[in-house]
Amino acid sequence: MYTEFISSEGLIRDAAKSTQKLDIFEYERPIGIQIFGSDIESMKEATEITASANPDLIDINYGCPVKKVACKGAGAGILQDIPKMVQMTSEIVKSTSLPVTVKTRLGWDDDTKYIEDVAERLQDVGIKALSIHGRTRKQMYKGEADWSLIGKIKENPRINIPIFGNGDIDSPEKAKLYKERYKVDGIMIGRASIGYPWIFNEIKHYLATGEMLEPPTIAQRVDVCKKHFAFSMRWKGDVLGIVEMRRHYSNYFKGISHFKEYRTRLVSTMDEKEIYAILAEVEAEFYRYEFA
Numbered sequence: 685m686y687t688e689f690i691s692s693e694g695l696i697r698d699a700a701k702s703t704q705k706l707d708i709f710e711y712e713r714p715i716g717i718q719i720f721g722s723d724i725e726s727m728k729e730a731t732e733i734t735a736s737a738n739p740d741l742i743d744i745n746y747g748c749p750v751k752k753v754a755c756k757g758a759g760a761g762i763l764q765d766i767p768k769m770v771q772m773t774s775e776i777v778k779s780t781s782l783p784v785t786v787k788t789r790l791g792w793d794d795d796t797k798y799i800e801d802v803a804e805r806l807q808d809v810g811i812k813a814l815s816i817h818g819r820t821r822k823q824m825y826k827g828e829a830d831w832s833l834i835g836k837i838k839e840n841p842r843i844n845i846p847i848f849g850n851g852d853i854d855s856p857e858k859a860k861l862y863k864e865r866y867k868v869d870g871i872m873i874g875r876a877s878i879g880y881p882w883i884f885n886e887i888k889h890y891l892a893t894g895e896m897l898e899p900p901t902i903a904q905r906v907d908v909c910k911k912h913f914a915f916s917m918r919w920k921g922d923v924l925g926i927v928e929m930r931r932h933y934s935n936y937f938k939g940i941s942h943f944k945e946y947r948t949r950l951v952s953t954m955d956e957k958e959i960y961a962i963l964a965e966v967e968a969e970f971y972r973y974e975f976a
Contacts, residue, residue, distance in 0.1 A: 685715045686787075689745045689759075692721030692730035704919070706737040713740055716785060720745040722757035724772045728779045735780050741812070742780060744773060746788035749821045760821035763792040766802060774809035783812040787850075787872070790833055793822040803837045807845050815872050818851040825875070828852060835866035848872050854883075856890030863891070879935020881908065899975040906967040909936045913959065926954055937966065939975055 687705050694702030708715055717739040721727045727744075734742055746769060748759030755761060762769045777784045786806055791797035803814055816837070818829030829851025838847045850872035853859050859871055877883050882904075886897050900908075912932065917925035930951040937943045946966050950959060 685712055686743055687715065687717045687739075689718040689720045689748065690730075690734070692719055692723070692726045695719070695730045695733045696726055706734065708737060708739060715739055716741040716743040718743040718745050718787065720748060720753065720758045722761065724768075724775050727772055728775050731776050731779050735782055739782065741783040741785055742776070743785045743787055743815075744776060746786055747815075747817050749789070749824045754821055760789050760792070763789065763796065763798075763821055766798060766805075769802070770805045770809060773806055773811060777810035784810065785813040785815065786811050787815040787817070789817045789819055789821055790830065791820050793820050796820075797833060799833055800837055800840065803847075804840070804842055807843060811845065813846040813848065813869075815848040815850055817872075818849065831862060831866050834868060838867045838869075846870065850874070856883075856887045856896060859887045860891055879932050879938065902967055902970045902973050905936050906963050909933070910960065910963055912936075913963075917956065922956070923954070926956070926959070929959075937970075940970055940973060943970075 687708075690702050690705045691699070695706075706717060708717075717734045717737060719727065719730050719734055719742065721730060731742055745759055746762050748754065750759065753759040753761065757765070757768075762772070773784070773786060788799070788802070790799045797820065799816060803816075806814060814837075816834045818831045818834055819825070819827070831849055831851070834847065834849045837843055846869035848870045849862060849866055849868040853862060853871050853873050854876040859873075862868070863871060871887075873883060873887075882897075882900050889895065889897050909932070913925075913929050916929045919925065920928055933947050933950050934943070937947075943966070946962055946969075949962050953959060953962075
């Protein structure tokens with residue numbers, strides 16, 4: 685598991701929002717802390733701060749396509765300057781005794797898909813694993829992820845570090861198909877787990893047995909949603925905890941055709957007790973609902 689990515693500049697300034705993300709629960713291990721930034725010295729300093737939190741590894745984000753990150757030369761923005769990307773990675777590897785991994789994309793756009801060369805160069809400066817999202821920065825999250833270049837990297841006899849594929853994996857069947865087709869060492873899952881954390885066990889079970897697990901019941905979905913809400917309140921506070929949780933309700937109850945009324949109520953209240961009461965209503969109303 686990896687943390688949400690953390691700004692190197694935020695860590696150096698001891699910004700509360702950034703340093704809070706360094707907190708690790710022992711049951712989360714093995715866990716990597718992911719950092720991003722555009723300045724090499726700041727990234728080295730952030731690496732030292734991050735290492736003090738005692739993660740199992742440090743991951744560098746060279747993949748975030750969001751404008752406010754990429755346009756500052758961080759995240760996927762560094763794909764426009766491959767020599768700097770390699771130099772930054774080298775300096776980070778040298779500055780810590782922890783394993784360093786990288787998450788990146790195929791390139792900045794269709795004309796700059798240099799990932800095959802980048803993979804070799806990053807391995808040469810000491811990273812221990814490489815995760816690749818099968819899109820360019822220009823694509824953002826649009827279109828279908830192209831795993832063909834990920835497969836080519838895995839076939840490269842010069843590459844001996846683990847290669848992980850990322851992009852569009854949203855079912856156990858697809859995970860198995862892509863793992864076997866492209867021979868990757870593992871698969872990274874992000875968006876498909878939002879509101880549906882069961883996907884990890886479903887995939888592991890399918891890979892091990894060839895059988896699909898039963899989808900979570902309404903009771904299970906409500907239970908996990910409540911736990912998520914409780915953590916959000918504890919971590920973010922009474923206001924932000926409620927507001928940031930609003931984007932997750934639809935994901936937890938995706939597929940229920942008459943959930944809209946309950947969602948409207950959930951996102952319209954700032955009362956903690958009322959939210960728990962509405963979730964209890966959802967469980968009572970849809971307890972017989974069967975998911976495909």
